[in-house]
Amino acid sequence: xxPFGARRDELxxxxxxxxxxxxxxxxxxxxxxxxxxxxxPYRVTLLTPQGEGFWWLAVEPPLLVVVVGVVFxxxxxxxxxxxxx
Amino acid sequence: MRPPAEHVxxxxxxxxxxxxxxxxxxxxxxxxVWDRRAWRAYxxxxxxxxxxxxxxxxxxxxxxSAIHMLAHGSWAQALxxxxxxxxxxxxxxxxxxxxxxxxxxxxxxxxxxLLVHEQNGWLWSRSAFVHHAAGWTVIVGALFPLLATFLPxxxxxxxxxxxxxxxxxxxxxxxxxxAPVLP
Numbered sequence: 001x002x003p004f005g006a007r008r009d010e011l012x013x014x015x016x017x018x019x020x021x022x023x024x025x026x027x028x029x030x031x032x033x034x035x036x037x038x039x040x041p042y043r044v045t046l047l048t049p050q051g052e053g054f055w056w057l058a059v060e061p062p063l064l065v066v067v068v069g070v071v072f073x074x075x076x077x078x079x080x081x082x083x084x085x
Numbered sequence: 086m087r088p089p090a091e092h093v094x095x096x097x098x099x100x101x102x103x104x105x106x107x108x109x110x111x112x113x114x115x116x117x118v119w120d121r122r123a124w125r126a127y128x129x130x131x132x133x134x135x136x137x138x139x140x141x142x143x144x145x146x147x148x149x150s151a152i153h154m155l156a157h158g159s160w161a162q163a164l165x166x167x168x169x170x171x172x173x174x175x176x177x178x179x180x181x182x183x184x185x186x187x188x189x190x191x192x193x194x195x196x197x198x199l200l201v202h203e204q205n206g207w208l209w210s211r212s213a214f215v216h217h218a219a220g221w222t223v224i225v226g227a228l229f230p231l232l233a234t235f236l237p238x239x240x241x242x243x244x245x246x247x248x249x250x251x252x253x254x255x256x257x258x259x260x261x262x263x264a265p266v267l268p
Contacts, residue, residue, distance in 0.1 A: 022110050029106065055088040061258050064099040072106045076125070083121045084114050 019081045026073025033065030087146055091262045094215075097136065098257035104132050105251035112243035126175040133191075134168025137161050156202035160195050167191035182234060189231040196224035211264040219256045222249060 037044050044063060045056045088096075107129050111119040120126040140161030148154045170187040173179040199220035205213040226249030233242040 018113050021113050025106050025110060029102070054086070055092045059088065059092040059095055061095045061098070064095060065102065065258070068099050068102045068106070072103060072110075076107060076128075077110060079122070080110055080114060080119070080125070084118050 015084055019084050022077050022081055022084070023073075026069045026077050029069030029072065030066050031069075033062045033069060036065060037062035089262060090147060091260050093143060093147070094257050094260040097139070098254045098260075100132065100136050100139075101250055101254035101257060104129055104136075105247055105254055107132070108247035108250055109244065112240055112247050115240075116238065120175070127172060130168045130171030130175060132168070134165055134172060137164030137166075137168055140164060150202075152202050152204075156198035160198045163191035163194035182237065185230065185234040189227040189234070192223050192227035192230065196220045196222075196227070199223065211259070211261045215256055215260045219253055222253055222256060226250075226253070 040062070041047055044060050045052050046060060046063075049057065111129070138161070140157055144154055144157035144161060147157070167187040167190065170179060170184045174184055197220070199216050203213055203216035203220070207214055207217045226246065229242050229246035229249060233239060233246065236242065
């Protein structure tokens, strides 16, 4: 293999690794939110609503983490990986 | 309809989590790839500016004391200055690299505001612990953008800054209005 070919393969390998890493950020965040909800289910008020007000039902930390992971994955990560290639 | 203070913290934590993920992805792929789409180049400074804007209602509606009002107000201004300067850098309206110093400046102001407006010691309560931990995290983390101003395109500094923001998000997510330090 020529030095140019080796360099090209090395760059392609780095790009692939970067793409895998970027694509794993969203799912890892979603997984963190789900694990948090399982460890502290009382932080998800929606599971057992008992007459709470709007904010207690709308803003639930583990679900916020899941939503951030989903938005990041679909709105940022996928397009970023397309541009990387 | 005013949200409890802990819910406001969690909403800001979600903003910091998204910001941290964007910064980490930017550090992984490099600035050239990240800036290939104009909207992405404006995303993180825009988020910073927006979070600064969102601090103003916090200042108005959560004025427990004068020190709270001053802390939240200075915080809002510092975040908006940093976000605005980086938006202008992304747009090309500002060209000097020294405008990047607005970011460590904003972080030092934010960290100081966090520490100053918390009147109790580290172990007084969860809220006190969170404010001290967040304050020192932000102040120490300001070293990353400070060094990156003079040593641009160092991936480790970019990753360090992104991780600082992610750690900050985790700390703020653990806020409770009334709770012991450990659950």
